[in-house]
Amino acid sequence: xxxxxxxxxxxxxxxxxxxxxxxxxxxxxxxxxxxxxxxxxxxxxxxxxxxxxxxxxxxxxxxxxxxxxxxxxxxxxxxxxxxxxxxxxxxxxxxxxxxxxxxxxxxxxxxxxxxxxxxxxxxxxxxxxxxxxxxxxxxxxxxxxxxxxxxxxxxxxxxxxxxxxxxxxxxxxxxxxxxxx
Amino acid sequence: xxxxxxxxxxxxxxxxxxxxxxxxxxxxxxxxxxxxxxxxxxxxxxxxxxxxxxxxxxxxxxxxxxxxxxxxxxxxxxxxxxxxxxxxxxxxxxxxxxxxxxxxxxxxxxxxxxxxxxxxxxxxxxxxxxxxxxxxxxxxxxxxxxxxxxxxxxxxxxxxxxxxxxxxxxxxxxxxxxxxx
DNA sequence: CGAGTCTTTCAATCATTCCTGAAAGAAGCA
DNA sequence: TGCTTCTTTCAGGAATGATTGAAAGACTCG
Numbered sequence: 001x002x003x004x005x006x007x008x009x010x011x012x013x014x015x016x017x018x019x020x021x022x023x024x025x026x027x028x029x030x031x032x033x034x035x036x037x038x039x040x041x042x043x044x045x046x047x048x049x050x051x052x053x054x055x056x057x058x059x060x061x062x063x064x065x066x067x068x069x070x071x072x073x074x075x076x077x078x079x080x081x082x083x084x085x086x087x088x089x090x091x092x093x094x095x096x097x098x099x100x101x102x103x104x105x106x107x108x109x110x111x112x113x114x115x116x117x118x119x120x121x122x123x124x125x126x127x128x129x130x131x132x133x134x135x136x137x138x139x140x141x142x143x144x145x146x147x148x149x150x151x152x153x154x155x156x157x158x159x160x161x162x163x164x165x166x167x168x169x170x171x172x173x174x175x176x177x178x179x180x181x
Numbered sequence: 182x183x184x185x186x187x188x189x190x191x192x193x194x195x196x197x198x199x200x201x202x203x204x205x206x207x208x209x210x211x212x213x214x215x216x217x218x219x220x221x222x223x224x225x226x227x228x229x230x231x232x233x234x235x236x237x238x239x240x241x242x243x244x245x246x247x248x249x250x251x252x253x254x255x256x257x258x259x260x261x262x263x264x265x266x267x268x269x270x271x272x273x274x275x276x277x278x279x280x281x282x283x284x285x286x287x288x289x290x291x292x293x294x295x296x297x298x299x300x301x302x303x304x305x306x307x308x309x310x311x312x313x314x315x316x317x318x319x320x321x322x323x324x325x326x327x328x329x330x331x332x333x334x335x336x337x338x339x340x341x342x343x344x345x346x347x348x349x350x351x352x353x354x355x356x357x358x359x360x361x362x
Numbered sequence: 363c364g365a366g367t368c369t370t371t372c373a374a375t376c377a378t379t380c381c382t383g384a385a386a387g388a389a390g391c392a
Numbered sequence: 393t394g395c396t397t398c399t400t401t402c403a404g405g406a407a408t409g410a411t412t413g414a415a416a417g418a419c420t421c422g
Contacts, residue, residue: 010318013306017325020299027210027292031410045320050369060412065370086367086420094324096331111208118201125194137191139226143275144198150277156358177337212380231399241382246400267390267397 014043018057028103033059037067038076038092042099047080047089076102097170105162112155119148195224199238209284214240218248219257219273223280228261228270257283278351286343293336300329 018039025035036057041048048056053064068090071077076099080089093099123144130138161170199220206216217238222229229237234245249271252258257280261270274280304325311319342351 009307009310010321013303013321013325016299016303016306020296020303024292024296027288029208029210033410043321043324045324061369062371062413063411066411069370088368096327100331107208111205115201115205118197122194122197122201125197126190129190140191140194140224143224143226144194146277150281153354153358157354160357173334173338176341177334214381242399243383243401244381247381250400269398 014040017043029107031067033057033063034067034070037064038071041071041077041090041092042094045092045094047082047091049087049089051087053090074102074106101162104158108155108158108162112151112158116148116151116155119144119151123148195221198224210288212248214238214244215248215251218245219252222252222258222271222273223275226273226275228263228272230268230270232268234271255283255287282343285339289336289339289343293332293339297329297332297336300325300332304329 018036021039021042022032022036025038026032028035037053040053040056050061050064050068053059053068054061057064059067068077071092072079072090075093077090077092080091082089093102123141126137126141126144130141132138199217202220202223203213203217206219207213209216218234221234221237231242231245231249234240234249235242238245240248249258252273253260253271256274258271258273261272263270274283304322307318307322307325311322313319
């Protein structure tokens with residue numbers, strides 16, 4: 001075993017993780033680069049500056065800057081500073097559940113909330129136009145109402161999950177996953 | 182109120198719904214068109230043939246065909262036939278929870294499962310290379326293991342949800358959403 | 363205040379994903 | 393089987409979304 005085996009393997013494992021996480025990202029509506037930047041910060045576990053990110057990921061300065069900024073906005077990466085260094089450093093939150101909560105929060109804001117708003121408006125368009133129980137309009141209203149109910153439940157569950165007391169849900173999930181169906 | 186007010190309003194509400202659902206779709210990694218086709222079938226509530234879909238959505242034959250096929254593969258739309266008509270008709274499942282289960286199933290297959298497989302491989306790359314508790318490798322392994330744990334829980338919860346006995350989870354979610362945090 | 367260093371912005375370019383439409387393929391019927 | 397009707401496929405074009413890189417902006421320090 002040469003002295004370099006360990007570092008090389010570590011770097012390879014990191015690269016592999018970055019690629020995997022990047023793929024995952026695209027499936028989640030997060031741009032591949034942004035996911036890769038997060039993966040890098042998460043897996044190295046220590047603060048990195050913009051240039052570190054640029055070099056390791058071979059991306060442009062602009063791209064690195066945008067991605068880092070977005071990750072900070074999402075609340076999954078924190079800015080950090082080193083004494084006697086003017087550069088800004090970035091570190092990923094190391095708690096997986098915190099990360100997941102941030103993702104849920106962000107997606108609720110961008111997806112569920114607008115969807116619910118639209119559904120309410122759609123329902124109001126045909127409110128009180130029912131021409132008897134079996135009319136097309138009533139059936140339409142029924143369908144919209146069912147969706148509304150569903151997404152209201154989804155919103156409530158999601159909100160509970162991301163709330164401070166969401167710890168409870170986390171525990172619930174862990175237990176749930178272990179109990180046989 | 183002219184005789185045409187109701188039908189027009191209904192059509193408008195349907196269009197609005199289709200647009201909304203389409204947007205939603207893109208956020209979910211489903212192509213907009215595919216989501217719109219589903220929205221149409223869901224909201225009209227009765228079987229439609231390829232030409233109906235093409236006309237209403239103003240899309241090409243190829244696009245309609247592909248979307249319909251994909252929806253059937255997902256299990257959220259069923260083929261139907263009309264007596265004395267050689268055309269194929271398509272009808273969306275009207276149960277929202279069934280729909281949601283299909284989405285979860287599909288996304289697990291495409292996202293969680295491959296991700297878990299990769300994470301296992303990544304872990305194996307640095308297995309048994311730990312150079313003491315505080316080595317870089319150990320810390321790396323710790324991080325990977327935490328992710329593995331998390332996604333194994335996610336997978337278990339998801340599987341339980343989509344299983345036949347997933348009805349239980351549905352009930353749980355409904356209760357959960359109503360209980361105050 | 364001005365030089366130097368670091369960060370952000372944004373128009374142009376590039377990549378990816380999606381849709382089209384025509385042609386090939388099935389499937390039913392006489 | 394040959395004709396008709398309907399469905400699927402797929403190469404190319406269109407649209408959408410991401411990335412670059414250079415220039416402008418912001419901040420520090422002497």
